[in-house]
Structure formats: C-alpha cells, structure tokens
Amino acid sequence: MIKRNGQHREGVTPPALKRMSDTEYAAYSEAFGAIKGDYQALCLIGDKLREVEMTAQNLGSLESPTHPGHAELPDMADGRSPWEMCASLMRLNQNEVLLCKRVCEHGLEYAVIDQSPVSGPYSRAHGPHEVLQTGDNPRQVLRDYLRSECETLQLMTNDITASVRLLIAERFPKQDLRRVVNEITRMCKKVARLGFSETLAEEVGAQAHKLRRGVRV
Amino acid sequence: MNVVPPAPASVLPDSERLAYSVEEAAQLLGVHYFSVYRMIQRGKLRPCRVLRGKLLVPRSELLKLLKTE
Numbered sequence: 227m228i229k230r231n232g233q234h235r236e237g238v239t240p241p242a243l244k245r246m247s248d249t250e251y252a253a254y255s256e257a258f259g260a261i262k263g264d265y266q267a268l269c270l271i272g273d274k275l276r277e278v279e280m281t282a283q284n285l286g287s288l289e290s291p292t293h294p295g296h297a298e299l300p301d302m303a304d305g306r307s308p309w310e311m312c313a314s315l316m317r318l319n320q321n322e323v324l325l326c327k328r329v330c331e332h333g334l335e336y337a338v339i340d341q342s343p344v345s346g347p348y349s350r351a352h353g354p355h356e357v358l359q360t361g362d363n364p365r366q367v368l369r370d371y372l373r374s375e376c377e378t379l380q381l382m383t384n385d386i387t388a389s390v391r392l393l394i395a396e397r398f399p400k401q402d403l404r405r406v407v408n409e410i411t412r413m414c415k416k417v418a419r420l421g422f423s424e425t426l427a428e429e430v431g432a433q434a435h436k437l438r439r440g441v442r443v
Numbered sequence: 444m445n446v447v448p449p450a451p452a453s454v455l456p457d458s459e460r461l462a463y464s465v466e467e468a469a470q471l472l473g474v475h476y477f478s479v480y481r482m483i484q485r486g487k488l489r490p491c492r493v494l495r496g497k498l499l500v501p502r503s504e505l506l507k508l509l510k511t512e
Contacts, residue, residue: 271477321475340481346473351509358481378484381498382477385465388496395495 246405253398254406257390261410264386268379269417274316275375276420281315281325282368309337309355312364320346325364336364338371372420379418387411455505462491462499471505482508 246254258265309326316323320343327336338359342349359374361367390410394403455471468488469476482488483498488508490498 267477318475318477321478340478342474342478347509348472348474374484375481378477378481381484382480384496385480385498388492388498391495392493392497 249398249401250403250406253394253403254409256397257393257406257410260393261386261389265414268382268386268414271318271379272417272420275372278315278368278372279420281313282365282372285365309339325368333362335360335362336367338367376420383414383418386414455502460502462501463505465498465500468500468505
C-alpha cells in the first residue's frame with residue numbers, strides 16, 4: 227500500500243486495519259510507537275511462558291537429580307531443607323524464575339521461585355527469592371503458576387491498552403479512534419494468549435459438556 | 444557480614460512524586476517490571492488507576508513494600 231505522499235505503509239499498517247483514514251493512521255503510528263517497547267516485552271514474556279508450558283508437558287526431565295553446577299537456594303523458613311533448583315523456567319533481564327524442589331516430611335515439595343538481583347532494594351528488604359507457587363505435584367505447581375501468570379499478562383495487556391487510550395485521548399481529542407484502540411488491544415491480547423489458557427478453556431468446555439450429558443442421562 | 448538495608452525513603456529519590464508508573468516502580472525496586480505487575484496481581488502492591496485505567500503505584504505503597512519486616 228502506498229501513502230498519499232508516496233511512502234510505503236506496509237511497515238506499520240496492521241492487516242486488520244485496512245482503509246484507515248489519515249487520522250487513524252497517524253494515531254496508530256504514534257500510539258504503537260509509544261508502546262512498542264511494552265508490546266515487545268509482552269511478546270517476549272508470552273514466548274517464555276509458552277516455553278514453560280512445554281516444560282510442564284515434558285516433566286520427565288525435571289524428575290532427574292538436581293541440575294549440576296547450580297547451588298542450593300537458601301530457604302526462608304527455619305528448620306527446613308534448602309530448595310534445590312530443578313530447572314530455570316525463564317529469565318527476564320536480571321530476574322530468573324526457577325522450579326525448585328526439597329525433601330520434606332511427606333516427600334518431595336516443589337516450588338516456583340522468582341529470583342531477583344541481590345543488590346536491588348526489594349531484594350535487600352525481602353531477600354532475593356520469592357516463592358510464587360508450592361505443591362507436591364510439579365505438574366500442578368507449574369499449571370497453577372501459569373494460570374497466575376496468565377492473569378498477570380492480562381493485567382499488563384490492560385495497562386498497555388490503557389496507555390494507548392490515554393495517549394490517543396490526549397493527542398487526538400474529540401475524534402473517534404476506537405478502531406485504532408481496538409486493533410492495538412487485539413494485537414496485545416493475541417501475543418499475551420497462552421496455549422495453556424486455550425487448553426484450560428477446552429478442559430472447562432469438556433467438563434461442561436460432560437455435566438450437560440450427565441443431566442441428560 | 445550483615446548488610447544493613449537502606450531506609451526505604453532513601454531509595455525513592457523524588458519526594459514530591461506521589462505515584463510512579465509500573466516501569467518506574469520496577470526500577471526503584473530493582474526488579475523486572477513484569478514482577479511489579481505480578482505483585483499487583485497478587486495483592487502485594489495496591490495500585491491506583493488514573494484516567495483510562497492506567498496503573499500507577501503510589502509512593503506510599505512502595506515505601507510500605509520496602510520496609511523490612
């Protein structure tokens with residue numbers, strides 16, 4: 227597609243926004259330019275969480291002994307064995323999310339732990355390790371963790387689209403640019419969607435179907 | 444050697460600011476900003492919402508979070 231001034235539009239025109247008016251095009255370019263970094267971060271985090279989903283599906287490799295070369299994580303509670311790292315789930319800059327395990331009275335306990343840089347103010351106040359999820363079934367621990375991260379991704383998506391609405395309202399007042407906001411929202415939701423959430427929806431749908439069948443019988 | 448954590452107010456430089464964006468809060472806490480969204484989602488940080496639903500983290504919430512228990 228060629229703009230009226232002769233420049234190509236392909237680089238920024240989303241396929242779902244054909245026949246944009248000049249104002250919509252300007253609003254889209256400006257809004258997407260402003261949230262580009264957030265959008266890329268959303269893509270990155272979505273990709274990493276999809277990898278965690280794959281890890282959850284191939285849990286056999288995590289049942290092996292502790293990964294060599296990794297130190298034990300100091301435990302926060304007294305009188306308990308330290309957490310041993312099973313796998314690194316994802317790394318975001320200096321933060322790393324780990325799947326860990328330890329032996330307790332009733333057998334093995336698993337945890338997803340977020341490790342922050344030791345030198346950061348939050349780490350200095352609370353310690354560098356934050357337990358995000360625990361349980362005795364590693365598959366369930368990962369599923370619960372992913373379910374929670376889905377909600378966090380949704381929160382991040384909502385915040386990004388709020389930035390878009392705010393920017394468009396400030397820069398293009400009194401203009402109806404809902405198509406632009408809706409398109410950017412759709413793009414963000416698409417990259418933030420995990421296969422896990424689809425699986426979950428399928429499970430819920432299957433359960434509902436079984437229930438319906440049960441009622442019919 | 445025991446490291447004494449700095450007083451919470453000393454890590455928040457601009458005392459006139461009442462609230463920070465999620466990215467700014469992450470920088471001040473020294474964590475990735477996805478971790479800040481996670482703290483909000485899990486109820487550890489209570490944000491305020493400005494126009495159009497944009498999240499801001501009140502300075503008071505950051506100070507509370509940085510207080511060692």
